[in-house]
Amino acid sequence: MDDLKDRLVSRALEEGFVACRVCRPSDVPEVPERLSAFVEAGYHGQMAWMADRMAWRGNPAALWPEARSVIMLAESYTPEHDPTAVLDVPQKAAVSVYAQGRDYHDIVKRRLKRLARWLIEQDPCEVKVFVDTAPVPEKALGQAAGLGWQGKHTNLVSRDWGNWAFLGAIFTTLDLPADAAERDHCGSCRSCLDACPTGAFPGPYRLDARRCISYLTIEHKGPVDLELRGKMGNRIYGCDDCLAACPWNKFAVEASDMRYHGGVGTPDLAELAGLDDAAFRARFSGSPIKRIGRDRFVRNVLYAIGNSGLSTLASVAGSLTDDPDPAVADAARWAMGRLTAK
Incomplete structure (x- = not known):
């Protein structure tokens, strides 16, 4: 499986992802308690779906019990210009960087599906792909897989690509070698x-x-x-x-897709x-x-x-x-x- 894992990472980079790591569905035992505290405090606001699907979002293994590995991937969307400059131009509208172009759900999912099909061709298995549309704790899984760590702003941060990245997940029945989790590097920064x-x-x-x-x-x-x-x-x-x-954006890499x-x-x-x-x-x-x-x-x-x-x-x-x-x-x-x- 080590050889397949190495080829998987290489293939993911060829597809345009900036990083590819692997963890187990059970590698995020802290999520249920954190999610419960978030909902109990009312921090979720009108997002009732977060409370309704806590059982799945808190336990990736429950989402698909047959899954043995979770392949976590990051895709960069680093802006070309300072996204805060427009805040000083009051007659203009400020739109978040991630929404400037085509819908990332479509672009990332297509890339994930191509990678998943390739994986099946290498070693017949079952797969499911997710891009922010299912009760999957992507950020916690990303940290468990070693993509980065959840910063103080709760988003994933990497020393290799900053924090401008979409996350995607491929759940698979293959038992792939897992990567080490990433530790926190925020330090005293706020x-x-x-x-x-x-x-x-x-x-x-x-x-x-x-x-x-x-x-x-x-x-x-x-x-x-x-x-x-x-x-x-x-x-x-x-x-x-x-x-x-985030100061770690000094290591941000160019967006994977100009769309x-x-x-x-x-x-x-x-x-x-x-x-x-x-x-x-x-x-x-x-x-x-x-x-x-x-x-x-x-x-x-x-x-x-x-x-x-x-x-x-x-x-x-x-x-x-x-x-x-x-x-x-x-x-x-x-x-x-x-x-x-x-």
Whole structure:
């Protein structure tokens, strides 16, 4: 199996992954307790699926009992430019780096399936592939496999490629040699914690999703708490502040696939606010942004408009105060109030 493992790693790198490591489904015994504490504290917010699927997410072996090995893979999406520069341009929209181009679910899954087919050809076995769409604790498995460690911002960090990477998993019935787990290298650094605009970290390695801008702009339904709206700035889909602050990004490697870049850019807020449902779907076809729908998207845009301080955008907000969606209308009235008061 050692020879097959070596060839697997080589093949994974040829496919475009930046790293490939192996662990056992049972190598994350700490996950159930951590997940339970996260849910009991209410940190999951409206993400009820995290509570509903705790049995699987807390125990990868329960997800597919026949699996003997978990092949963990990382695919880089390192940005070409400073993703925080747009935060100083109030009329523009800030979109998270991972959502700038094509949907990573599609790209990574295709790459995983090609690698899985190759593995089956080498040694007949059963496989299942996962990319962030099933109750799999990818980050914990990634650390157990030695890809990196879960940093204080709870994301996976590597000394070889920083923290700009998507994670994929191939569960297999093959008994492949396991790699050593990676240890924590954060030390006394707290750059990611201090960078968070909303104070979403109650402490190192702990995230309160209810205050996280990525959660608020993507997962949260309905109006956002008044206390947090003003702290969202012009971030309309996701947030990269804690990732961008990590010093280990000095070792970041170039993105594996150029399709992750260039599609969305930094569009004008006024333009985005005018999108109806059809225009929204057409503009973000093939993008992960499409999944939140026009109403939540425009709600986010209006919060950004309210935070812009630009009185010239007051009329844009004013045109949406009677929007059929209550959260959009509420956001428009809030933005109007902020801009006219100034």
